[in-house]
Amino acid sequence: MTEEKTGAILKKLDEIYGVTKEGFYHDQPWQLLAAIMLSAQSTDKQVEEVLPDFCRRFQTADQLAHAPLEEIEASIRSIGLYKNKARNLKKCCTQIVNEYDGEVPADMEELLKLAGVGRKTATLFLADAYDIPGVTVDTHVFRISRRLGWAEGNNPLKVELELQKVLPEEHWNRINFQLIYHGREICTARKAKCGECVLGEWCERKL
Numbered sequence: 001m002t003e004e005k006t007g008a009i010l011k012k013l014d015e016i017y018g019v020t021k022e023g024f025y026h027d028q029p030w031q032l033l034a035a036i037m038l039s040a041q042s043t044d045k046q047v048e049e050v051l052p053d054f055c056r057r058f059q060t061a062d063q064l065a066h067a068p069l070e071e072i073e074a075s076i077r078s079i080g081l082y083k084n085k086a087r088n089l090k091k092c093c094t095q096i097v098n099e100y101d102g103e104v105p106a107d108m109e110e111l112l113k114l115a116g117v118g119r120k121t122a123t124l125f126l127a128d129a130y131d132i133p134g135v136t137v138d139t140h141v142f143r144i145s146r147r148l149g150w151a152e153g154n155n156p157l158k159v160e161l162e163l164q165k166v167l168p169e170e171h172w173n174r175i176n177f178q179l180i181y182h183g184r185e186i187c188t189a190r191k192a193k194c195g196e197c198v199l200g201e202w203c204e205r206k207l
Helices: 003-017 029-038 044-057 061-065 069-075 082-100 119-130 139-147 156-166 169-185
Strands: none
Touching (some): 029 082, 119 156, 139 156, 139 169
16 A cells, blocks of 8 residues: 555544544553553443542552452452453552552563563553553454555564554554544444445455
8 A cells, every 4th residue: 555545544534533532541550551451352431430449449559469359359340351350450560569669661571571461451551651652453453454455464463563664653552543443333343334434445455
């Protein structure tokens, strides 16, 4: 795909979905990281419903690190895979307190050492918390970027690296939420609404 076509797509995405998003409710960076961890295999709505009480109950990483596991579980019980996520949150916050003086590191390699933090979570956190450019590849970004002809990789990391070459850096942080919105409403996995798609004239999807 040419730079001109890519530019046209990005302009349209900006027009339709905007250039900023509302992040998860949080008071401190570690709470934002926790929210992103909770959102895995759960809806944003489910996460938003528990965050206010969660953030009031655990106001510091140290508080969560020393909280009984049962208390953490109870605070996120409505979230999918809550038992596993509670264990990861407790271990992650323990690491943050003991190894990083209670501050979430602003570095990819360090973030990946934390329990329950994968590359997608780390990239999204760095973008939302510290405005560090990065392409977060979830299922929507993976699917749509391949349909548009931006990427051919067969795994998220390969697609991430391809998109970093194709997209201007100033668009990296917002391509995730824009394609999430587009993927949920129009370019769905099973039956894309191609007749309603504003990107149809540039799409390289093989029907």
